[in-house]
Amino acid sequence: MSQNMFIDQDIHDLQEEIKNKKAFLFKRLYEQCKVYFEEQLPEEHPPLSTTYMGIAVANLSLAYLLTKQKHYFEEAKRWLFTCVRYPHWGNAHLVDVDLSAAWLLFGLGLAYDWLKEDLDPAQKKVLRDKLLLQGRRMYDFKVKTEGSGWSTNYWQNHNWINMTGLATAGYAIVDEIPEADQWIQSAKDNFDYIYGVLPKDGSDYEGVVYWRYGAMWLFIYAHLIKEREGVDYFQSCDFLKNTFYYRLYQAAPNLEEQINFGDCHDRKSGHSTAIYYKVAAEYGNGHAQKMGHLVTKKFLYREAYDSKVKPGILPECLFELLFYDPEVGEQAFDNLEPVKYFEDLGLVVIRSSWDMDATHLSFKTSYPGGKTQWRHLWELKREKNYNCFGLSHQHPDNNSFILCSQNTYLAIDDGYNRTVKASDHNIVIVDGKGYTNENQNNIWKHYTQDMVGEIETFRNEAAYVYVVGETSKMYQKDLALERFARHVLYTKKSYFIVLDELKSSKEHIYTWLMHSDVFPTEDKHTFIYENGPARLMLYSVSPIDVDYDMKENNVRAVMTTQEPDKFRETKMKTLHISNRHKAANLHFLHVLVPGPIDGNQLIVNRIDQDTFFGVEIINGSEKEVFLQSKGEAITYDGCQYLEQRILLQYRNNKLYEVISL
Structure with a gap:
């Protein structure tokens, strides 16, 4: 276990890597943090999701942890204590016990772990007490609603995000508040079941957009539990191994857009460089590394500004920096089956x-x-x-x-x-x-x-x-x-x-x-x-x-x-x-x-006979004939076929293949 939560290497090594091997991702982090300094923060809880606030706190806290530059520390405190002052986390629906609260538990939990040595005792207590209050609210709701709702919707993004937020806050304060171990154990039981019942082929019924929004947290929790307790779901869970290929094959041919089965807010949301880099690092997957670099170099800002999924790809820079393994080489996609x-x-x-x-x-x-x-x-x-x-x-x-x-x-x-x-x-x-x-x-x-x-x-x-x-x-x-x-x-x-x-x-x-x-x-x-x-x-x-x-x-x-x-x-x-x-x-x-x-124009002719029907498709010297029986044997071109459905292939007017379907 590393000293700093969520960081699975020596912090001094990481501080060196941001100067060279991870410099381009460190740039992503500090440029994202620049945005936060300009934000006007509402004194009262805004009438919208606060997920962006949780990830902002985490990014600013990581920037301070890596650089020890005071302005990041002061800005992180401005954001996190604004959130602490809100009496409740969330708006309109499932206040305190759903996504807004979960993202804040995650971001402020990391901030507590990364900043607590530099916070004064009073600040530390206020933050810890708020994490305890909100963690209790989330945990109590989870226990109360088991059997219905997100608490046991094991295949849904709300469960994955809410339980990861709760676990992160639990790990942040458990040494001082033993009660938080209940949250940790609850998350462990939850995810231990989930990783065993996810589809082994890596597919996600929620669609590509919720894959990039929700499945990301399956990787985040797996990283957290591996770093904290040495439990390695990356090796035991086939979903985590294979899900990148679900995403790749649901990319449109230009790779920038996606095939939008399920709930997809648009065709331009779907990339997660954080997942791509994590898959590359855990499995030495060059295809995932290539996609990560492709998005970072070409698609990043269109994904950020055309996508309707928030907080969006830019604030996920901390995950990219922590997950990226520069030793994994790229591999082209054209060696994959089409x-x-x-x-x-x-x-x-x-x-x-x-x-x-x-x-x-x-x-x-x-x-x-x-x-x-x-x-x-x-x-x-x-x-x-x-x-x-x-x-x-x-x-x-x-x-x-x-x-x-x-x-x-x-x-x-x-x-x-x-x-x-x-x-x-x-x-x-x-x-x-x-x-x-x-x-x-x-x-x-x-x-x-x-x-x-x-x-x-x-x-x-x-x-x-x-x-x-x-x-x-x-x-x-x-x-x-x-x-x-x-x-x-x-x-x-x-x-x-x-x-x-x-x-x-x-x-x-x-x-x-x-x-x-x-x-x-x-x-x-x-x-x-x-x-x-x-x-x-x-x-x-x-x-x-x-x-x-x-x-x-x-x-x-x-x-x-x-x-x-x-x-x-x-x-x-x-x-x-x-x-x-x-x-x-x-x-x-x-x-x-x-x-x-x-393009080339084909000749397409309808076929409709007493005992069968079908279509003839002619392309130059090649012809294909697809035939479906109406219940009797098919007699076509002097031959009789007993199959219900056949494909006949011709070249230069000569039949060379009969395929039974």
């Missing part, structure tokens, strides 16, 4: 390459919260009668996809939303309806254990990628939906074939939805999206009569109850394609061809 399957979350990522203008499709069909969480939620319900279904950042987005190409978004998601519904995603709705319990923040509280979506098939072969997601159990029960299977086929060329298989015991109007930033033009059921340098040709080749219309769909949501006037809005241009005549069972078939605005 296709990745995160089985726990039912997330499939298909990239054409690692170039910034590459085509990128993400497809998702999942259990609520992912397989691991859903299984353990029901175990906790049965064994302890805990209601831990805190899935408010999960969207009804099974079988949805997000598509980018040429550094442009083509098929988009609603992002952040507090009244989630299936129709805000690129899926199929039934008689205008979607999931059970829609139009609220957490629709999953009253689901039964079998109400899941699941990837039925995932194949990543040399010549193709084939994915099938099934999600009928999520839909409103009165629809009597028996099957909604979406088949996505990518033959590693310039297009995707999407087949939707719908079955019900009732007749319906099914509506195929796709959202974009722009409206398409239409030419004989071909929809042409043009957006900057990119074009998407959407061919509707379904074996049914369809109608279509286009509407603007605005999704507007308040980002935090502490700041009700602060909101984000996504203006989606939505294409609706519906069967003209009601049917119980039907198929939609579409071909999506993304590429440059002046």
